[in-house]
Every structure is written in C-alpha cells, then in structure tokens.
Amino acid sequence: MRITRRTLLLGAGAGAMSVLLASCTPEPKPAPTPTPTRTREPQPNGDVPVPAGSVRSSWTTDPFARGAVSFTPVGALAGARAALAASVDDRLFFAGEATDEDAPGTMRGAISSGERVVDEIRDQAQRGERIAVIGAGLAGATAAAGLVDAGMEVTVFEARDRVGGRVYSRSDDSWPMPVQLGAWLFAADDDDLIDRLSARDIGVVDLAGAQWLSPEGEVDPVSTEPLQAAIDAAQAAPEDSAVADALTEAGGDPADPATAALLAFLATHAGADADQLSSWFPPVLVEGDQMAARDTLAPFIEQALDGLRVGLSSPVAGLAYDDSGVSVRLGTGEASSFDRVVVTVPLGVLQQQGIEFDPPLPFGNRGAITALGMGAIETIWLRFDERFGESDAALWHTVGGDAMIRTWVNLRPATGENVLVGIVGGQAAEDFAALDDDAALEAALASLTVYA
Numbered sequence: 001m002r003i004t005r006r007t008l009l010l011g012a013g014a015g016a017m018s019v020l021l022a023s024c025t026p027e028p029k030p031a032p033t034p035t036p037t038r039t040r041e042p043q044p045n046g047d048v049p050v051p052a053g054s055v056r057s058s059w060t061t062d063p064f065a066r067g068a069v070s071f072t073p074v075g076a077l078a079g080a081r082a083a084l085a086a087s088v089d090d091r092l093f094f095a096g097e098a099t100d101e102d103a104p105g106t107m108r109g110a111i112s113s114g115e116r117v118v119d120e121i122r123d124q125a126q127r128g129e130r131i132a133v134i135g136a137g138l139a140g141a142t143a144a145a146g147l148v149d150a151g152m153e154v155t156v157f158e159a160r161d162r163v164g165g166r167v168y169s170r171s172d173d174s175w176p177m178p179v180q181l182g183a184w185l186f187a188a189d190d191d192d193l194i195d196r197l198s199a200r201d202i203g204v205v206d207l208a209g210a211q212w213l214s215p216e217g218e219v220d221p222v223s224t225e226p227l228q229a230a231i232d233a234a235q236a237a238p239e240d241s242a243v244a245d246a247l248t249e250a251g252g253d254p255a256d257p258a259t260a261a262l263l264a265f266l267a268t269h270a271g272a273d274a275d276q277l278s279s280w281f282p283p284v285l286v287e288g289d290q291m292a293a294r295d296t297l298a299p300f301i302e303q304a305l306d307g308l309r310v311g312l313s314s315p316v317a318g319l320a321y322d323d324s325g326v327s328v329r330l331g332t333g334e335a336s337s338f339d340r341v342v343v344t345v346p347l348g349v350l351q352q353q354g355i356e357f358d359p360p361l362p363f364g365n366r367g368a369i370t371a372l373g374m375g376a377i378e379t380i381w382l383r384f385d386e387r388f389g390e391s392d393a394a395l396w397h398t399v400g401g402d403a404m405i406r407t408w409v410n411l412r413p414a415t416g417e418n419v420l421v422g423i424v425g426g427q428a429a430e431d432f433a434a435l436d437d438d439a440a441l442e443a444a445l446a447s448l449t450v451y452a
Contacts, residue, residue, distance in 0.1 A: 047452035048445045053174055053383040056440055057181040060376045060433035064159050064315075065166060066348025067374035068429075069105035070098035071272045072281035074242040076371045084347075084368035085113070088361060090124045091321045091340055093117045095139040098347040098372060105271065105283065105375070107138065107183050107193055114142025117342050118150060125340060127151035132328050132336070134316050134355075135344035137165020141304040143342050154308055155338070157328065159315035162298075163305060166346070169296035176417045178296040179381045185409075186291040189284070194291060196300075203294030205414035207394035212261065214399040215450055222262045222399070224285045226252055234279035243282055244274035257400035264406040265397060267425030271375015276426075290395070294415065318356040319343075348374035376429035380405070380444050384418040389451040396451060403447035404428055422447065 059068040072080070085099035095117045100109030117139075121131065129152055133144045136158035147154050162168075168182040186194055186204065197204050212219050227247060234246035244254045244263070252259060254274060263274045270283035277283060318329035319341060326341045345354065350369045360366065389396075389410070396408040405422040412418055422444050424432050432440060 048448045049384065049386075049388070050445070051382040051441075052385050054380060054441050054444070055170065055172075055175075055179045055181065056380040056437065057168075057378050058433060059166065059182075060378060060430055063354075064349070065346050066352055066354075067271065067346065068166065068377035068425075069271045069375050070347045071105060071270050071276070071283060071373045071375045072278045073272070073276050073371075073373040074240055074278045076240075076278055076281065076373075078281075080368045080371045083364040084372065085116070086362075086364055087120060088365065089321065089323065091323075091326050092319065092357075092361075093120055093340065093342045094365070095143055095342055095344045096135070096137075096346060097139070098374075103189075105269075107186075108190065110138040111142055111193070114139040114344070115146060117143045118146030121147060121152070121340060121342070122150050125150075125152065128153060129339040130155070130337075131340050131342065132157060132326070132338040133342045133344065134328075135165060136160075136163040136301065136305060136310060136312075137344065138167060138301065140165070140342070140344040141301045143344065144308055145304040147342075148308060155336075156305060156308055156310045157314045157316050157330070158310065158312050159331075161313045163301050163310070163312070164298055167297050167301065169293070169298050171296055175381075175383060175419075177294060177411075177415060177419070180293055180297070180421075181379060181381075184293040184297070186293075187284070187286050188288060190291070197293070200300065200303075201295075202297065202300070204291050205294045205411075207290045207292055207409060207414060209289070209393035209413075210395040210397060211391045211393035212258075212397045212399050213391075213450055214257065215401045219258065219399050222258045222397070224262065224287055226250070227259075227262060227266075228285060231279050231282050237279075240278055240280045242275050243277040243279050246279040247274065261397050261399040261406055264425070264428070267375075267428070268377060268407050268423045269425065271377045271425050271429070272373055273426035276373065292409065292411075292414070316355060318358065320358040346374070347372055375425065376427075376433065377423065377425045378429045378432050379424075380422045380432075380440060382420045382422070382444065384420070387412060387418050388420065388448070391451070398447065398450055401450060403450065404432055404443045405447040408448070408451075420448070 059065045081101045085094050087093045095113040097109040100113045103109035131147050131152045131154050133140045133156045136156050144154050144156050166182045169178040171178045212221050230247045230250035234241050247254055269286055315331040317331045320327040326338050327335050329335045392413050394410050398406040405424045407423045409421040
C-alpha cells in the first residue's frame with residue numbers, strides 16, 4: 001500500500017478492519033504527536049536514575065485531537081450521543097467513539113460507530129456513490145472499508161501525515177518495543193478485539209498484578225465497591241450528580257488518600273476527574289488484570305485502508321451540503337464534491353469548530369457537541385538501562401503524597417524490558433501537558449520516588 005501526502009491514490013477493495021481509536025481534524029497544518037527534544041539534562045531525583053530514553057504524548061494540545069477521549073459530564077441528558085450521531089439530511093454522517101452509546105471513549109465504541117455508519121449509508125445510498133470519509137483513524141478506516149465492500153467509491157481525507165489517529169505506535173531502534181502513545185490497553189470487555197489482534201499475529205501481553213504503595217510503604221489494594229455502591233445509589237436519585245458528590249453523599253471522602261488514588265486511576269480511563277463525571281452515565285470502573293499491545297498497531301489500520309483513495313496531510317476546513325450532495329473544502333482551499341460524507345473527527349475538534357458547516361448543523365447535533373466533554377489523558381514512556389523497582393506487579397498505584405502521575409505500567413514482568421509507562425488523566429493530565437519536555441520528565445521521575 002502507498003499513502004502519499006496531499007495525493008489521492010486510486011485503487012479498489014479493502015481489508016477487514018481491526019483496532020483502535022479514530023482521529024483526523026481540520027487544521028491548516030498537520031502536527032503529529034511530538035516527542036521530546038531535550039534542551040538540558042534532567043537531574044536525578046533521589047534514588048530514581050535518569051532514564052536512557054523518554055517519550056511522551058500530547059493529545060491535550062494536539063490540534064488534531066484536542067483531547068484523548070470523550071466523557072459524559074454531570075448534567076448531560078440521555079441521548080446526547082445519539083443526537084451527535086444523527087445524520088443530517090442523509091448527507092452528513094457521524095462516527096467516532098463519542099457517538100457510541102454503549103461504549104463511548106473506548107476502542108470498541110470507535111469500531112461500532114464505523115460499522116453503524118456503514119449500515120446507515122447502505123440504507124440511503126446507491127452502489128457507486130462517491131463517499132468522503134474524514135479521518136483515517138479507527139472509526140474512519142472501519143467505515144471506509146465497509147463502504148468499499150458495499151460498492152461505494154470512497155475517498156479518505158486525513159489531516160495528519162500518518163494514518164491511525166489516536167492510535168499511535170511509534171517505532172524507534174533505540175526502544176526494544178513500539179512506544180504506544182495512544183490507545184493500547186485492553187480490559188475484560190475487549191475479548192473480541194484481542195481475538196482480532198491475535199489472529200493477525202499482533203502480540204498482546206498480560207498485565208498481571210497491582211501494587212498500591214504510599215510513601216510509608218505498601219498498602220492494601222483499594223476496593224472499587226464503595227465507589228460503585230455510591231454510583232448505584234446516585235442513579236436512583238431524581239437529579240444527576242457528579243461521581244465525587246455521589247461518593248460524599250454515600251459517606252465516602254474523595255480527599256481520603258486511598259480514595260483519591262482510586263479516582264486518579266479512574267481518570268486515566270475516563271479522561272476527567274470525579275467532580276466532572278456523571279453518576280447517571282459513569283465510565284466503566286476497570287477492575288482486575290489488563291492486557292497491552294506488545295507490537296505496533298499501525299498495520300491494522302493500514303490494512304483496512306489498503307487500495308483506497310487516501311489523502312494524507314489533507315485537513316478538511318469546511319463542509320457545504322444540500323439535497324444534491326456535499327462539497328468538501330480542504331485547508332489548502334481545494335474543494336471536491338461527494339454524494340455523502342462521513343465525519344469521524346474527535347469531539348474536541350468539533351467543540352473547537354475546526355470544521356465550518358454550511359448550513360450550520362441542526363440544534364440536536366450542536367447541542368450534543370456542547371453537552372459532552374472531551375477528556376485529557378497523557379502518557380510518558382521511560383526506558384531504563386537496569387531494572388527499576390523491586391515489584392513484579394504490572395500496575396503501580398501511588399496512594400498519598402503529591403505525585404503528579406499516580407498510575408504506572410511496569411512492562412518488565414510481561415516483556416522482560418526495563419520500561420515504565422506513566423499514565424495520568426483529568427486535570428492532572430492537562431497540567432502535565434502544559435509542562436515542557438524537561439519539566440515533564442522531572443515530574444515523572446519525582447512521581448517514581450516512592451518506588452525507588
């Protein structure tokens with residue numbers, strides 16, 4: 001497969017789609033997730049050595065993402081995601097994890113949304129119609145592959161200079177394994193997704209065991225049961241409340257160190273803090289062991305797009321639609337006409353009005369865009385020359401103290417590599433994203449002192 005910058009390649013056919021989150025946004029210039037360039041040597045922090053390598057994500061500030069995942073904030077009405085997903089005049093169709101009611105903010109939701117759009121267009125379109133798909137991430141690639149199978153003539157526009165969107169496996173000879181800066185962790189509900197990966201020889205490793213550690217030493221694992229009970233009680237109330245308020249109402253204390261650690265872990269999946277999250281529509285509380293991608297995920301999205309017309313570095317700036325079709329205007333000023341368009345840009349981009357719609361979207365779609373939230377999740381990968389820490393647990397959780405990063409993935413037990421991955425969500429992720437590369441690395445090392 002060849003995918004070139006600003007060039008639409010002719011082809012036919014598409015492979016089956018496989019994994020992870022969608023992206024593509026309309027900005028004048030593409031800006032891939034940056035990697036650190038040090039301007040000064042970071043200083044060791046206590047017994048924590050300076051790592052041999054570090055790479056961080058930047059989804060919060062990325063103009064093609066404006067965040068990591070969508071979430072449902074307190075007060076959002078039921079049906080907001082369905083309203084966001086509603087097609088407009090049978091010309092504009094919307095996909096992406098934010099449009100999925102059953103599994104928003106997840107890889108499964110992105111896949112499902114792409115499949116849903118294919119079914120919707122099949123009901124309206126004739127074979128041979130020209131369809132534009134905006135975004136070459138998971139939802140866009142899923143939709144594009146399905147539409148080609150349905151006999152449509154499909155063109156994909158991707159703002160970045162790569163496919164994958166919020167799936168970003170960065171391969172570098174200095175690292176013993178691909179650095180996963182986007183979606184890469186799997187929970188119990190991802191069995192089907194894991195089967196797809198395994199069938200295509202993509203390595204997935206078990207992340208077994210969790211350690212909860214305070215500055216004073218190891219503590220008992222923090223149970224999710226009180227939090228789940230508080231959410232269950234709040235869902236019976238006549239008005240929605242924030243998860244933090246529901247916990248307080250049930251007699252809990254969000255400021256308690258153990259509870260705060262659990263809520264910080266929740267934020268690494270939800271992208272938002274407990275005082276923002278809806279109790280009526282809460283994120284899934286991830287329990288038990290998880291799994292992680294061991295190999296690069298890029299080939300799966302590339303496989304789905306194989307043979308399609310794909311334009312990289314082709315941000316879409318405007319969509320003008322009427323009962324005869326849709327005009328797609330690129331950031332370069334070029335325009336092309338299509339019968340229908342599938343929009344898979346992240347919610348954060350829609351909230352920033354990155355695409356100009358003419359006429360404006362209906363109130364239902366606009367109201368949903370405003371009502372939903374776009375959450376912040378950031379990661380930092382650290383590679384050490386020697387083993388760091390004594391724990392053989394795959395997940396490390398910090399209880400108490402003032403660590404900016406409270407959740408770490410220890411890849412050594414599963415892969416044999418001395419690699420730690422810090423994950424931070426919510427306001428802490430926004431604060432982390434605002435740091436320059438050296439300050440971010442020093443904050444990460446300071447967060448590890450409890451494990452040294």
